[in-house]
Amino acid sequence: MMKQWFVSITTALILFVCSGYAQDSSSTIKPEEPELSGFRWLAVPGYAPETSLSLTGGGLYFWRRTNDNATNRLNQIFGGVQVTLRKQFILSFYPDVYFNNENIRLYGQAEVSRYPDYFYGVGTTTALTEETREPFTIFRTALIGSLLFSVNGKGIRNGVNIGVRFDFDYQNIVERKVGGLLESGTILGSDGGLIAGVGLAINYDSRDVAIAATQGGFVEFRAVPYLKALGGKYDFTRFTLDARTYWSVAGDSSYPHVLALHWYNELSTGDVPFFRMGLLGTSIGGTAVMRGIFNGRFRDKMMSAAQAEYRLPIGGRWGAVAFVGAGNVSSSLDAFQFEHIKIALGAGLRFALVPDEHINIRFDIGYGVSTKTLFPYISFTEAF
DSSP, rough: OOOTTHHHHHHHHHHHHHHOOOEEEOOOOOOOOOEEEEEEEEEEEEEEETEEEEEEEEEEEEETTOOOTTTTEEEEEEEEEETTOOOEEEEEEEEEEEETTTTTTEEEEEEEEEEEEEEOOOOSSSSOOOTTTTEEEEEEEEEEEEEEEEEESTTTTTTEEEEEEEEEEEEEEEETTTHHHHHHOSSSTTOOEEEEEEEEEEEEEOOOSSOOOSSSSEEEEEEEEEOOOGGGGOOEEEEEEEEEEEEEEEEEESSOOOOOOOEEEEEEEEEEOOGGEEEESEEEEEOOOTSSOOTTSEEEEEEEEEEEEEEEETTTEEEEEEEEEEEEESSSSOOOOOGGGGEEEEEEEEEEEGGGGTTTEEEEEEETHHHHHHHEEEEESSOO
16 A cells, blocks of 8 residues: 555644644634745554555655645645564655646655565455465666646646656566465566556646545556557556545535546556556555555456545544445456456544545554455545
8 A cells, every 4th residue: 555655644744734723722723824835744543454564754844835835736846754563675766746827746756665565366356365366576776757748737736637657667586385386386476576657647626626526537558558569578558547536525615525437447458467467456646545454455457446435524623434345357348247346345533634635644443344354544634
């Protein structure tokens, strides 16, 4: 559950730091003027079944243009280290910067990591279970990101944006189970290698806020060919569609009840290494989709998952959510089987760290109906 994990946490903490919230003797929260720039050291604990307890530490530099106000997006550069009780180590660098009056956005990640994980096999039904899964360890170096341009010239968040997606990702399998599937050489990618891709990214964003939207929508489509001609080891193409919508269905504008829907799809054609297949599990595309199912429990060339979440205030800074998700993987679009759909559901609590910015600490319990697994989660910001 590591990919882009820094981003969601640090985005929340940036706004917390920059907003300068203070509490007076009557416990009334009052906003202060934002800083134009600054630097902060951060230390953030968390928990997920893929990592166990974790700690993220690093430094964040942020700034605004001098004519901006608190409603504009921050530029940010974060660098840090994450360590976990499962002996996972991730050194990451995440820039997210805007140019030309927010009509150009460059964001992405550079990562060096050593990540012990588990392999269950490929497909919607696998021979391996929670008891027989194969441990393996990946050493990874990656440079992944997007350069987007506003089509109408009114800013990235005010219409259609189009640009380039780049993805250069080297993964080396440094440890495998003796006598296991990955050691047998029958799984494509079991000897690691570089994938190198450059392609198209296009999106539309009408959300009121990006961190925890209460209304609006977001749609993003990416088409990226990965080519040996670019220096990679594998030739394949990946198509990604990520769609989200939010409705305020009850309550007042300050504390609304929100119905949030999310649909995420990946389809790859060609020779796809197992470590870059579509994964069905906790973290998909950097968001929590199938809470209750271990990330990567199911993987294949295609995956499709949908979830619904109802969010409501319950008093003071506290809120509650209930969620359900469904999804599956397959070797192709034609092979997708609805009778093997996987189900996950659960509930959680939210504590508003910065109420006016919708920044929450998230406590969730997810149950995988199909896998009969129950997992807790602690993180920042909403799941999607």
